[in-house]
Amino acid sequence: MGNPFSVAQRLSKLPPYLFAEIDRLKQDAIRRGMDIINLGVGDPDLPTPSHIVARMQEASADPRHHQYPSYEGMLSFRQAVADWYSKRFGVTLDPATEVLSLIGSKEGIGHIPLAFIDPGDVVLVPDPGYPVYQAGTVFADGIPYFMPLTRERSFLPDLEAIPSEVLKKARLMFLNYPNNPTAAVASRAFFAEAVDFARRHGLILCHDAAYSEMAYDGYLPESLLAVEGAKDVAIEYHSLSKTYNMTGWRIGFAVGCREVLSGLGRIKTNLDSGVFQAVQEAAIAALNGPQECVEAMRAVYKARRDALVDGLSALGFAVERPKATFYIWIGVPEGHTSASLASALLSQTGIVMTPGTGFGRSGEGYIRAALTVDVSRIQEAVERIAASNLKPS
């Protein structure tokens, strides 16, 4: 008799859990009484702005919100998204057909392959990249084709380098700018190239814009949908998670091509029952309300970014000052791999960072720091690294 608990192949096809070793070392370090500085997880440490929490408190007491929501989201929420898109990006959306609510954007990213990918179809996935692009593909029996993101190409994929045999089977492409984990940004010209490429090769283009509001030094990322004709082939994912410190609330949305959203919606009607309406009311308050909280969030991360980039640069690390996201993508000094540096940092200094290889093979040679602790703790981290033998020689 076989083992009744052996998992399905789709689970064993996912890459091994690369953070397991880090977790083990972290538990070890905590047991030894070490003071851990956690720059590992991309989860904002600051609270949700109080006017959003207040709206949630009020809305959650309203019995009209206690029943099942609709899977596509309240029209008032979708209207708030459309208004925000118009104001922020100059992109016009029909709230009825071009906006879909999501239980966090991760949900919609993970589900989209189920709507459009048949066994053996190829999905073009950035490497390194947010692991959900690959997981969603594998769960739909699709085949991920990894597009390397390299420093030489400013961490933009070389679309013309994708082999034509791959393109024949490809149906969908994921992109993500501002980028996790490399912190790279994309220009309107690159988005236009991607839209044109998707059109020529019959691809659905899925752009993950979770970090569009987390940008610095006067730089404001554009929407891929601002490209002429993009809505014919593309959707864009967004999330309240990073912009308003709402990762725990689980609300995001997808906008753009109505046929693509309709396919995703058919998966959702069969699998989930939408977002708690009180959370949608809070999200409306976030999108329609005062945006000073977003400006304040940027100022906090900018100060942290500068503290870490200045500190690591002074120690000789290869590190750029990112224009966006709350990640620093750090070159690993000679003599180390991504994994060995992450392990050594943790066991010797108590600092948690994520090895680049946790995001794909092309992440080798890098380690990612998330700016989720305050400036004084970042300075403490830099001092610990300075006192260690882990800096470039």
Ligand SMILES: *Cc1c(COP(=O)(O)O)cnc(C)c1O
């Ligand atoms: C954080 C993050 C998201 C947002 O996920 P939610 O499910 O909306 O919380 C999406 N994409 C990337 C690349 C992220 O890093």
